[in-house]
Amino acid sequence: MTTTATRSEPRIHRAWWVAGITMAALVAAAGFRSSTGALLVPLEEEFGWSRATTSGAVSLNLIVYGLTAPFAAALMERFGVRHVVAAALALVAVGSGLTLVMTSPWQLWLLWGFAVGIGTGALALVFGAVVAQRWFVRHRGLVVGIFSAASSTGQLVFLPAIAQLADGPGWRWAAGLVAVFALALVPLVLWLLRDHPADVGTTAYGAAAATSDAVDPVAAPAPRAVPDAGAGTVALRTLRESSSSRTFWILFGTFWICGWSTNGLIGTHFIPAAHDHGMPATTSAGLLALIGVFDIAGTIASGWLTDRVDSRYLLCGYYFFRGLSLLAVPWLLGPHVHPSLFLFILFYGLDWVATVPPTVALCRQHFGAERASVVFGWVFAAHMVGAGVAASFAGWVREWRGDYFGAWLTAGLLCVLAAGACLLIPRVREGVTAAT
Incomplete structure (x- = not known):
C-alpha cells in the first residue's frame, strides 16, 4: 500500500x-520598491523638487508598505493568498503607471506613498512567511531565507535596468517597466499560486516526516480554516495580545532598526550619497545591485543556520557587524570604486536581510504557528516604519x-x-510556545 501511494505522488x-x-512575486515587489532610490535625482532635476520632498514620498511609501503587512497577512487568512497577491500586483501597476502623467508633489506622494506602498506591502516578506508556514515543515528556515533573498534578487534584476532607463530615455520608461511587469505577473499568480495544501489534496512539504520524527510538533500547518473575524479585527487583536510580551517589543524595536539601516538609509540614499561624492548614478546603482547579489548567498545561508543555531545569537551577530560596517561608510565613498568600498559592499550585502529568517523563527517559537504570520506582520511593519523615518531623517540631515x-x-x-537587545530575548525549548 505504501509503495502504491508513493508511486502516485x-x-x-x-x-x-x-x-x-512566490519567489517571482517577491522579486518583482522588491524591484518595484528599489526603483525609488534610482529615480530621486531624475525627478528632482525635471520638476525642481527638493530632496526633502522626494524623500518624504519615499518615507510615506515605506511606512504604508510596512503598516500594510499585518493587515495583508490577515486578509490572506480570510480571502486567500492568491486573490490578495493578484490584487496587490494590479494596484502596483496602476500606481506606477499613473506616475507617467503626474505633475505635482502631492501626486507623487499619493502614487508612490499609497498606491505602490499598499501594493508592495501586501507582497512583502510577510507574504513569504505565510507561504512558508503553510506549505513547508521540512527546510522551512531555508525556504524563508530563499524568500528573503528574493528582495535582493529584485534589486539585482531591476535596479541596473531602471538606472539605465532613467539615465537614458528617462525616468518614465523606468516607471513604465515596473507597471508592465507587475501587470504581467497577475495571470501567472492566478494560475500557479494556491492558498493551502488542502486546496489541492496534499500536505505541507515534510509534514509526514515531522510527525514521525517528532521534529517541531507545532510546525505542521493545520487544515485551512477561515477566521471568524474580519482581517482588521484579527490583526488588531493579535497586536493587543502580543503587546504584553517583552519578546514582541524586542523584536519590534530591533526590526525597526533593521529597516532604518537597510531600506531607509542604504536602499533610499546610497545612490544620492554616492552622487554627492562624484560617483555616477549608474555605478552606484550597480553597487547597490551587487549588494543584492551577495545578499542572496547571505540570506539563504542565514535560513540554513536558523534551522541549526539559536536565532538570538544570529541576530546579535548580524546587527553588531552591520553597525560596524555602517560606521565606516563616510570614509569609503568617493568618485571611484576602491577595494575598501568593495569590501563594504561584500560584507554589508551578506548581512542585508539575513535578519529575516531568525526573526520569523522567533515569532513562531514565542507566539505559535497560528499567530506567527500576523505577529511577524506587525514586526515587519516596525521594520518599514523605521525605514520611513530613516529616509526622511537622512534627507533632512543632507539638507x-x-x-x-x-x-x-x-x-x-x-x-x-x-x-x-537581542540577547535579552528568553530562550524557548523546541516545540514549546511561550509569549514572554
Whole structure:
C-alpha cells in the first residue's frame, strides 16, 4: 500500500511550484520598491523638487508598505493568498503607471506613498512567511531565507535596468517597466499560486516526516480554516495580545532598526550619497545591485543556520557587524570604486536581510504557528516604519549639513544597540510556545 501511494505522488511536490511563483512575486515587489532610490535625482532635476520632498514620498511609501503587512497577512487568512497577491500586483501597476502623467508633489506622494506602498506591502516578506508556514515543515528556515533573498534578487534584476532607463530615455520608461511587469505577473499568480495544501489534496512539504520524527510538533500547518473575524479585527487583536510580551517589543524595536539601516538609509540614499561624492548614478546603482547579489548567498545561508543555531545569537551577530560596517561608510565613498568600498559592499550585502529568517523563527517559537504570520506582520511593519523615518531623517540631515555623515553615524550606533537587545530575548525549548 505504501509503495502504491508513493508511486502516485508527483515527482516535484506542489509546495515547490507555489514557492516558485512566490519567489517571482517577491522579486518583482522588491524591484518595484528599489526603483525609488534610482529615480530621486531624475525627478528632482525635471520638476525642481527638493530632496526633502522626494524623500518624504519615499518615507510615506515605506511606512504604508510596512503598516500594510499585518493587515495583508490577515486578509490572506480570510480571502486567500492568491486573490490578495493578484490584487496587490494590479494596484502596483496602476500606481506606477499613473506616475507617467503626474505633475505635482502631492501626486507623487499619493502614487508612490499609497498606491505602490499598499501594493508592495501586501507582497512583502510577510507574504513569504505565510507561504512558508503553510506549505513547508521540512527546510522551512531555508525556504524563508530563499524568500528573503528574493528582495535582493529584485534589486539585482531591476535596479541596473531602471538606472539605465532613467539615465537614458528617462525616468518614465523606468516607471513604465515596473507597471508592465507587475501587470504581467497577475495571470501567472492566478494560475500557479494556491492558498493551502488542502486546496489541492496534499500536505505541507515534510509534514509526514515531522510527525514521525517528532521534529517541531507545532510546525505542521493545520487544515485551512477561515477566521471568524474580519482581517482588521484579527490583526488588531493579535497586536493587543502580543503587546504584553517583552519578546514582541524586542523584536519590534530591533526590526525597526533593521529597516532604518537597510531600506531607509542604504536602499533610499546610497545612490544620492554616492552622487554627492562624484560617483555616477549608474555605478552606484550597480553597487547597490551587487549588494543584492551577495545578499542572496547571505540570506539563504542565514535560513540554513536558523534551522541549526539559536536565532538570538544570529541576530546579535548580524546587527553588531552591520553597525560596524555602517560606521565606516563616510570614509569609503568617493568618485571611484576602491577595494575598501568593495569590501563594504561584500560584507554589508551578506548581512542585508539575513535578519529575516531568525526573526520569523522567533515569532513562531514565542507566539505559535497560528499567530506567527500576523505577529511577524506587525514586526515587519516596525521594520518599514523605521525605514520611513530613516529616509526622511537622512534627507533632512543632507539638507541641514550638506552631507550624510550624521545619518551613517546614527544608523551604526542603533545597530550596535539592537545587537545587545537581542540577547535579552528568553530562550524557548523546541516545540514549546511561550509569549514572554
